[in-house]
Amino acid sequence: MTYISELKKLLPEEQMTTNQTMREQHSRDESYHEPSLPDVVVFPKTTAEVSKVVAFANEHQIPVVPFGLGTSLEGHIIPYHGGISLDMSLMNRVLEIRERDFLVKVEPGITRTQLNKELKKYGLFFSVDPGADATLGGMAATNASGTTSVKYGIMRDQVRDLEVVLASGEVIHTGGLSAKSSSGYHLNGLIVGSEGTLGVITELTLKVYGIPESIMAARATFPDIQAAVDAVTGILSSGISIARIELVDDRSIQQVNTYNQLNYVEKPTLFLEFHGNEAGLAQDVEFTKEIVSDFGCNDIQFELDNKARAELWEVRHNLAYAFIHGFAGKKLMVTDVSVPLTELAGAIIDARKAIETEKMDGAIVGHVGDGNYHALLMIDMKNKEEVEKAKRVNEHIVNYALARGGTCTGEHGVGVGKAMYQPLEHGAAYTVMQSIKQTLDPHHILNPGKIFMKKDQ
Amino acid sequence: MTYISELKKLLPEEQMTTNQTMREQHSRDESYHEPSLPDVVVFPKTTAEVSKVVAFANEHQIPVVPFGLGTSLEGHIIPYHGGISLDMSLMNRVLEIRERDFLVKVEPGITRTQLNKELKKYGLFFSVDPGADATLGGMAATNASGTTSVKYGIMRDQVRDLEVVLASGEVIHTGGLSAKSSSGYHLNGLIVGSEGTLGVITELTLKVYGIPESIMAARATFPDIQAAVDAVTGILSSGISIARIELVDDRSIQQVNTYNQLNYVEKPTLFLEFHGNEAGLAQDVEFTKEIVSDFGCNDIQFELDNKARAELWEVRHNLAYAFIHGFAGKKLMVTDVSVPLTELAGAIIDARKAIETEKMDGAIVGHVGDGNYHALLMIDMKNKEEVEKAKRVNEHIVNYALARGGTCTGEHGVGVGKAMYQPLEHGAAYTVMQSIKQTLDPHHILNPGKIFMKKDQ
The missing domain is CATH 3.30.43.10 (Uridine Diphospho-n-acetylenolpyruvylglucosamine Reductase, domain 2)
Incomplete structure (x- = not known):
């Protein structure tokens, strides 16, 4: 070269x-x-x-x-x-913490764990928590989310300003420091999720939150997926101060039990977290018990202390690793569709069928407050048939979601894996996206072949 | 023609x-x-x-x-x-209410009051409440907000999908029905706030909320602006479940008293609203009392019943009209900057000084949870000197905000009034906005002279 x-x-x-x-x-x-x-x-x-x-x-x-x-x-x-x-990775500093403005300015190479360690000293936290300890720059580039978006929103919701290097080398700022603005086009939102195809993020100003007065976690098991999802709708309708609501299917619980040496009941389970004040949470807990019991849950465990709560969420966060470590030599394919809430139970049940039809092993977990779920499939990349099977399952799941107003990716982004679905999902809007790409990166040097298939750029 | x-x-x-x-x-x-x-x-x-x-x-x-x-x-x-x-205005139907998906699909000519009347039947509400009973299409075009964004977010946060007619006449959809997505560029966010300069909105799919179990409102008076704003920071840090937190200055209270025949104490006042469950609110109320008293408030009134609460917010919403009706023949100029929270008290105090320096009459109100405030100035448009004075005040307020990381418009949008500030506020990003406009509307037929000055298009 x-x-x-x-x-x-x-x-x-x-x-x-x-x-x-x-x-x-x-x-x-x-x-x-x-x-x-x-x-x-x-x-x-x-x-x-x-x-x-x-x-x-x-x-x-x-x-x-x-x-x-x-x-x-x-x-x-x-x-x-x-x-x-x-x-x-060398640009990984916290540049400024504006405690009383609930803002932090960071470089893109810092990870979410590093950031939260700093913020804790101020009684603050950053809410977005994808499975991996990703960098904030990467999280903004893919519009990541995780388990807390049902209360605090996704990555795009946290971004006040980005410093971005355009293809020309010019440096722009996409926003400002105020909590809201109606000034000019929403370039913050355009760059978040653009996956490095429109510019390189070199600095982020992000919204942070005060650590809640009281936090309580719970685990509730259900007879089947439909009951668990219906309970979610009930909880969301009720105005309960829910901060996390995660579905883990029975196959996932099996893997968790093996990997973490636990004895969780092997049934579809909701992992829940409530943020609020003490009196409010006490009432929320009572109300939640009533709702889940209406949907056939006769086993709900509350975790009162910090340690037990942290363990519960570690189990959830390490679920992908429980599979990766359980299947040495295999590679992980994670589907990532998101659908309207009323379509979620049907979508998950259909995905289970697709996995069984292909005679594969796979588990399902979901950020069910957002209608977003993942099928985790372990693939032997040398086994062409297995790779093809997994691709068919993924495609089946995507097409099911798109036919019901959903999206091919709820939080992982398009990359190369979902590029082929972009024209179908966005229709005529796809050409608008192409024209924006062409305008801002005329030589297509920025992460070519991502979001758009190379031929479409 | x-x-x-x-x-x-x-x-x-x-x-x-x-x-x-x-x-x-x-x-x-x-x-x-x-x-x-x-x-x-x-x-x-x-x-x-x-x-x-x-x-x-x-x-x-x-x-x-x-x-x-x-x-x-x-x-x-x-x-x-x-x-x-x-x-x-003839496209003003509710097209679909997806109650259990917390979604509504409407045409752009429906007003927020008409929409909320329909939603109420389902125990749902739409959160964004600008002063006027605006149309949803207009609210999306300007990225409007109001008193509830501190909890529920601004207009852009509510938009799941827009049907948009582009300059070419082509029809696109900018999003989908799922609660989150990382698929493709964020065209929802780009069109919201684009003020008709990139396309015409013909349909909106919006997020709606369950009406909270309990709502409580309060009015708290403070010795001065600084104390009132400091109390806001205290409340936001505390994790209290605040849904509205509005500052109304003493001059505004005077006008309100005259227009509504009320006897409110003529001091800087916070109007507050709490959404949650009964036990949680009871604890929030106690905590709020403590916080505001730390900042010199010795007069806080809670409104427990729906009627009194509705009246309190009617007073707040009709404040602009209280001025318009009180100054027949004059026109209203409303400034609209937003600044980081730590800059808010200083900004408001400086704005009061600017108004006094010009020997004008003007009141200040603010969505202080967002750092957004308005100076309301009544102008005799035939009096050139008065018009110039008001313009100087506006310019002073904008420059003060921009120098501190703020924005020239928090919620009213750019239109023609803030177009001159766009290059200063956005710097090099302004040319990115221009290039997007040029790409999507090459003949500049869509609302020409708005956001961009005509010469900049």
């Missing part, structure tokens, strides 16, 4: 490597998608350096793929067209 | 008029901005009709200005370049 010697003039030598191991580390994410090597890995330390590298790449029409920690699940950070992997 | 005879072939005769009175009704909004006549007013009944009219306008390069009820405050719907005023 002749351009690399030119590139070396832009940054200190130690911030750039063509080492094979490093390139391999930047060739894959946590998913089943095929790896592909970048030509070079670059570690910028400042926005100015990002700008220099991107402007250079634009001039020479070299692909640039921003990289956080590589925890994406749809191949977002895999450089299928070679070029530069732009590793943001 | 030679094109009108051509246009008449597209729609039934009764859906189009060049009547002088009708044109005048569509030449002005509720603000001080100069009126300007459209050539013709068109009343479409279907998306197909909107599409036909817009495609025709695009072909002949005729301006199209979407019109809801004309309640905008920055001249959004004034056709400064003539052309077609597209009055959406």
